[in-house]
Amino acid sequence: MQITLKDIARMADVAESTVSRALNDKPGVGKDTKRKILKIAQENNYRPNQLARGLAANKTNMIAVILSEMDSPGNIEIVKSIEKSADEKGYQIILCNTNNQEEKEKNYLSLLESNQVDGAIFIGGKLVGSHLLRASFSPKNNIVLVNRLAEENFFTSVLTDYSQGIFKAVKHLVGEGFKNIALICGHQNDLIEEEKISGYKLALREAGLEVKPELIFPTKADRQAGYDVFLDIIEKDVIPDAFISTRELTTIGLVEAIKMGGYFIPDDFAVVGYGDNILTSIIDPPLTVISEPVGKIANYSFEFLLKLINEKMNEQQIEVLTPELIIRESSISKYN
Amino acid sequence: MQITLKDIARMADVAESTVSRALNDKPGVGKDTKRKILKIAQENNYRPNQLARGLAANKTNMIAVILSEMDSPGNIEIVKSIEKSADEKGYQIILCNTNNQEEKEKNYLSLLESNQVDGAIFIGGKLVGSHLLRASFSPKNNIVLVNRLAEENFFTSVLTDYSQGIFKAVKHLVGEGFKNIALICGHQNDLIEEEKISGYKLALREAGLEVKPELIFPTKADRQAGYDVFLDIIEKDVIPDAFISTRELTTIGLVEAIKMGGYFIPDDFAVVGYGDNILTSIIDPPLTVISEPVGKIANYSFEFLLKLINEKMNEQQIEVLTPELIIRESSISKYN
DNA sequence: TTGTAGGCGTTATCAA
């Protein structure tokens, strides 16, 4: 069995409270007493029981990182980055995956409400369930939302300006001379995707090009969906000369399908993908991508959460980060 | 504030213990009383405080997953898979990253010893620090080791037969007619890498080929190291005609360097990589890889841990899984 | 079937 405060108290012949104070560097402990206590603790390899501590002090030094899906390389990068910062500040992270299920989100929210964690960072997630989130809005619940949109947002948030990202991509492709730019995106009910679509439309209009609804292809977010949609597309009447794909894995599938079909990128089809991760950098040809600043996202979100926990935040903060367009071979025009 | 057992007890006009029993489906509660209690709990959205529960019952329904590094796609897959199983069984996972630092491993071990988690799965990790682990070997500490080697191992473990994996790779390459097979591996002090090297040597000898120490290249495990080592190699006297690269990211870097140098795979150099992940499947050309059965690894490790927690394991179990060789273009011979 | 009471390992308050 693990040694406890009580044991140390007995050994040092002092009260538990004194031991607690000594161990937590609180004032009001004699120098010698403190030294003696620390020595005993050290020798016996004392580890405070975090459960008891959490129960008594209402502070667990744990935060929940709640992912809407674990399949996005970008999100995993964010988690890694948060883990690093958290560790530096002495926080443990609990990794949760909701798989976009509202029910699970509710469960994980209870980690917060039962004081099991000091705060939570929600990464991604559809609008669905946001009323639940909203119900748990309270100064007591330290919540940071990452890339999660809602019509009304009371929460401290870190957002990516998706519209801007797609806008840049379209502008670039138009500049390269592409005329029929297709958008492979998510479904409209996803606010994030809706924003991307609006960026797409805006850029086309601004370039004086017609928005053709038949060039917008909503699909699921996985690799297979990207593959399948291309097979559909080449059967259609209007064949695009360029693609913008708004999700990471879908992009990969799309590229694979194009190549499998015997077509060349960018000669037959230009491609702008999503996410500057190892995947898009090693795929052949190297992909032009809209790149979320994952490092910054992680930093802001953890910093914000820390401020919330330490009650250093006096008003709602929303940080909007702009994605970059990283231009590589896949979108360089044959027209030039 | 969150509602507690006591509140429910008051509302239902019964004792706390009765509420506790009712909520935990324990026998000895009248049907009507139980119904009433459950109703109240439901209506008030009662969530037990897991800290208190953990403190009282010595059971937190949390397990720690301790990674030696977060950069391996294979390990991330294992984590995802464990998370899934854990969730199904009502367990939360705490994700920890030691970055191969002994000190951190020690810290995380204390999660176990302070009863903050019911068990821990260690994924990867050098031999370094294993004496620490050993010190915390006790029936009370539920620990499963994944792909972690040590001369003496008291722990329930899930291992990959690395030697066998490399053996298969060498045999395949020899069969394809390659004569100068280089090994890009980790340093000897890493037991896992040592095992891979032994598989390499064994296969060569068995094929009647000479083992040339100058064809074994220990490097770091990252992408850059794979890139750099190739640049070194082509300056040397003995130029290999095939590479086996034993780590995931190193493999990627190696392939990039080869292509950047203007060489072709497999015409100039055959390559067998490590890890059947999305990376090795999309890289051009598709890579022949030694593939760890990550799904199985995750399943075994979680199942073992569950057994340990529920005291259903009566002796040390060690499961050794054999990697597969997945043959794709990168190792098909020009000699054929 | 139900209630009482003690305890899990801390922290925090108030006296001494």
Add this chain to the structure above:
DNA sequence: TTGATAACGCCTACAA
């Protein structure tokens, strides 16, 4: 500077 004591929210004998 110290110590006693009451929380924190829950579980579990044991008694009724």
